[in-house]
Amino acid sequence: MNKLWSVAFLTFKEGLKHRILYCVFIVALLAMTLSVLISGFFMRDISKIILDFCLATISIGGLLVPFFLGITLLAGDIDKRTVVTILSRDISRPQYILGKYIGISLLTGMIMAFFFAATIIAIQGGILLYGEHYFKSYSLLAVFSSTLLNYFGISILNAVVVLWCSITTTSFLATLLTLATYLVGHLMDDVVRFIESPPPGILISMPLQKTVQATQYIFPNLAAFDHKLSAAHGIPIPFIQFSVLTSYAGVYIVAVLSLSIVLFTRRDLC
Amino acid sequence: MQGFFYVPMIKIKHLVFDNVKKTYTADLGKKKTALTGLTLSVLEGEVFGIVGPNGAGKSTALKILTGFIRPSQGKVTICGHSPQISSSLKKVGYLPENPCLYEHLTLQDHLSFAGQLAGYSKEKTRERSNNLLELVQLDKSGNQSIRRFSKGMTQRAALAYALFHEPEILILDEPMSGLDPVGRKLVIDIINNYNQQGNTVLFCSHILTDVERICDRIGIMHQGQLACVLKGEELGGANELESIFLKTVSMGVQ
Amino acid sequence: MLKKFSFLFLFCTAFALNAVLVQPVKEIRGIYLQETYTRIGTLPSNLLQAFSLEFQGATADLLFLQTMTFMGYNIGENVLPEQDEWQLIGNTLDRITDLDPRFWDPYVFAEMFIGWQIRDFELVNNLLLKASKARIEDYRPFYYLGFNHFYFQKNATQAAFFLREAAKRPRAPSFIKALASRMSLYGSQTIAGIVFLEEMISETYDLILKQQLKTRLTALQRIHELEKTVLHYRKKHQRLPEKLEDLIREGMIKNIPSDPYGGKFILLKNGKVYTTSDLRVSSEKK
Structure with a gap:
């Protein structure tokens, strides 16, 4: 357990030293400030506008980890053979995979927590600037639970990154596969619904229907973790739904990480 | 004998x-x-x-x-x-062919990681780090990123890392x-x-x-x-x- | 040394040229801006939703911002979009509210411009019906629907139905109930308009739009004043004045106020005051 945390902490520390992180922090903070100012162009849904942009920024900030940092920290680790530094010690490969995953999850959590705090400040700034009248629908609980669900969704994606990086040899391929997973994860649900009840006049062949339906058991349903819209309108997600989604994320992450461990332990490194 | x-x-x-x-x-x-x-x-x-x-x-x-x-x-x-x-x-201490230390971290970071893995106390880690840095003649570069090291320095740094846990x-x-x-x-x-x-x-x-x-x-x-x-x-x-x-x-x- | 400076010189020249070209490029983009905007309105909603991934809220906001930019300068210069452009705006508002059905601004925008200005109530009422489904707790979609039926479409039965629905919602102001019962009185129309605009103004932040609403309110208030004076005249003389000028002659008013929309106030046979501008921005075409 101790070793797990050592690896996680090393990964976290390495992630923090990447300069891209600081660029993004600055850009994101600018975007959030701008969102407060832009919201003044709108007529009355000012709190919604600020939250829309801020929650989108939180999401993008979080997605930065699976798409860039996570890939660098995992695929780069194997690419540049820095993995030797860790695995030449008495650290087993499962410990390595889990430690790395915890490390990038911590990184994601830190980035999103930082942006969440910035969002709260942006809202306070908006209240100061435009008056409380336009912030009647603002609900901290809704914003918090949506951000938490967003974090769980990105954690799933992080686990998928671990899987792709433990199979592929190049960062580029891992990025591509992660992007594909992200897109499928967001669009799959709509496509499945469309296939299951097609509009009249459209015939869908049985094999296609079965294939599409099968994808939802393989790929993660990331769209289900997107509650930014209702959060921006101040509607918190019911607790039951929240817990079902949380368990789904937990189960999916455990499954993906287990598979990664199985594949990674069989792999020749270097 | x-x-x-x-x-x-x-x-x-x-x-x-x-x-x-x-x-x-x-x-x-x-x-x-x-x-x-x-x-x-x-x-x-x-x-x-x-x-x-x-x-x-x-x-x-x-x-x-x-x-x-x-x-x-x-x-x-x-x-x-x-x-x-x-x-x-x-x-086992292993020094790979091309030393593969984390570029963005310092040698000190690596050594304290090794200390954690070996289960050393903070005191012992510090003491051992200082000894090793002196041994490989990098005592002035312990807090520099590996990225700034020359090839020879990296090689010596990797040796220090390999030797850390005795x-x-x-x-x-x-x-x-x-x-x-x-x-x-x-x-x-x-x-x-x-x-x-x-x-x-x-x-x-x-x-x-x-x-x-x-x-x-x-x-x-x-x-x-x-x-x-x-x-x-x-x-x-x-x-x-x-x-x-x-x-x-x-x-x-x- | 020379080389170093020659590149610096090249940079300066190129940068200066760039600055010169910014405006022409902007103009070219301006030509195509409308085309892009047109295309958004023709995209199927589900495709738009798919494109915006998990950023539907922000996409809706940006599209709406674009719509307002499209309108904004026209408002400032008292120029109105053409009929087909209104159709376009209507389409885009529909897409925006598909992306985020609870987004209230587009509905208000539709009410203010497509409703008050263009009087295309089929479009507006459809949008408002969508709003009433998405914002179940909100009294305003039904209130607006009721208002449109009462004030513009003169369909008291429908209006009463919608206003009663509105009054049922939590936090509905008490005047809605009163409005629903008093609706048979034709005379309350102007007051209803004034109340409606006052409520809109109080909730609008945007300064240009607020000014728009205030102009409209001023016009309605002037009509209301005139109508009140006409009633006063009738009480005194047991008959209606023939023209508004009669009121000046009687010394009841100093002069006939001007219509901020540039029209002329006319007294109708039933004692109501009408303006030739019909409270619309005069349709100067671009």
């Missing part, structure tokens, strides 16, 4: 290769053989050097020994355990590459000193003179096998190793 009173001492075999074969699947499904039945054992407390031409399988052998690669056939053990079990690496077995892949004569002398001194404390060293190198200077036994590898093993004291004259080496390689195995 042993010369006068010849007592057959049973030395423990620390590292054992038993008919190890390794075949890679290269691009387009072509098979590439790196090891064709390596049998070798390194005894406790000795310095064993592996020499061999490029592509002889030296690095592959060391990677199998540290568990990064699984052998296709045969058995490898470290103190009787398979390297695939991570705890058997507890007593391993009983040291496995070094080309420890002298990229070092100037001063650095080479430093590394040789470290290895010698380390061996005098009763520890085992296995390393491979291109530089035959260095190997001659420090090894108890020398194995010449060729085409994925051990061609012959020489004892350090048997090599008397200058360049003797080189002539044997060249002869072995030109003859081929068997």
Whole structure:
């Protein structure tokens, strides 16, 4: 357990030293400030506008980890053979995979927590600037639970990154596969619904229907973790739904990480 | 001493290769053989050097020994355990061919990570770090990112990292590459000193003179096998190793 | 040395040229801006939703911002978009509210411009019905629907139905109930308009739009004043004045106020005051 945390902490520390992180922090903070100012162009849904942009920024900030940092920290680790530094010690490969995953999850959590705090400040700034009248629908609980669900969704994606990086040899391929997973994860649900009840006049062949339906058991349903819209309108997600989604994320992450461990332990490194 | 009173001492075999074969699947499904039945054992407390031409399988052998690669056939053990079990690496320090430290972290970061893994207290970690930094003459660069290190500095830094947890077995892949004569002398001194404390060293190198200077036994590898093993004291004259080496390689195995 | 400076010089020249070209490039983009905007309105909603991934809220906001930019300068210059452009705006508002059905601004925008200005109530009422489904707790969609039926479409039965629905919602102001019962009185129309605009103004932040609403309110208030004076005249003389000028002659008003929309106030046979501008921005075409 101790070793797990050592690896996680090393990964976290390495992630923090990447300069891209600081660029993004600055850009994101600018975007959030701008969102407060832009919201003044709108007529009355000012709190919604600020939250829309801020929650989108939180999401993008979080997605930065699976798409860039996570890939660098995992695929780069194997690419540049820095993995030797860790695995030449008495650290087993499962410990390595889990430690790395915890490390990038911590990184994601830190980035999103930082942006969440910035969002709260942006809202306070908006209240100061435009008056409380336009912030009647603002609900901290809704914003918090949506951000938490967003974090769980990105954690799933992080686990998928671990899987792709433990199979592929190049960062580029891992990025591509992660992007594909992200897109499928967001669009799959709509496509499945469309296939299951097609509009009249459209015939869908049985094999296609079965294939599409099968994808939802393989790929993660990331769209289900997107509650930014209702959060921006101040509607918190019911607790039951929240817990079902949380368990789904937990189960999916455990499954993906287990598979990664199985594949990674069989792999020749270097 | 042993010369006068010849007592057959049973030395423990620390590292054992038993008919190890390794075949890679290269691009387009072509098979590439790196090891064709390596049998070798390194005894406790000795310095064993592996020499061999490029592509002889030296690095592959060391990677199998540290568990990064699984052998296709045969058995490898470290103190009787398979390297695939991570705890058997507890007593092993490994210096890879191209030192692979994290560029963005400092040497101090690496050493404190090693300290955490070894279960050292903070005090002990600090003390050991300071000693090692002094030993590899990097005491002024401990807080610099590895990225700013020169090749030689990185090599020495990686050596410090490999030595941190006071391993009983040291496995070094080309420890002298990229070092100037001063650095080479430093590394040789470290290895010698380390061996005098009763520890085992296995390393491979291109530089035959260095190997001659420090090894108890020398194995010449060729085409994925051990061609012959020489004892350090048997090599008397200058360049003797080189002539044997060249002869072995030109003859081929068997 | 020379080389170093020559590149610096090249940079300066190129940068200066770039600055010169910014405006022409902007103009070219301006030509195509409308085309892009047109295309958004023709995209199927589900495709738009798919494109915006998990950023539907922000996409809706940006599209709406674009719509307002499209309108904004026109408002400032008292120029109105063409009929087909209104159709376009209507389409885009529909897409925006598909992306985020609870987004209230587009509905208000539709009410203010497509409703008050263009009087295309089929479009507006459809949008408002969508709003009433998405914002179940909100009284405003039904209130607006009721208002449109009452004030513009003169369909008292429908209006009463919608206003009663609105009054049922939590936090509905009490005047809605009163409005629903008093609706048979034709005279309350102007007051209803004033109340409606006052409520809109109080909730609008955007300064230009607020000014728009205030102009409209001023016009309605002037009509209301005139109608009140006409009632006063009738009480005194037991008959309606023939023209508004009669009121001046009687000394009841000093002069006939001007219509901020540039029209002329006319007294109708039933005692109501009408303006030739019909409270719309005069349809100067671009």
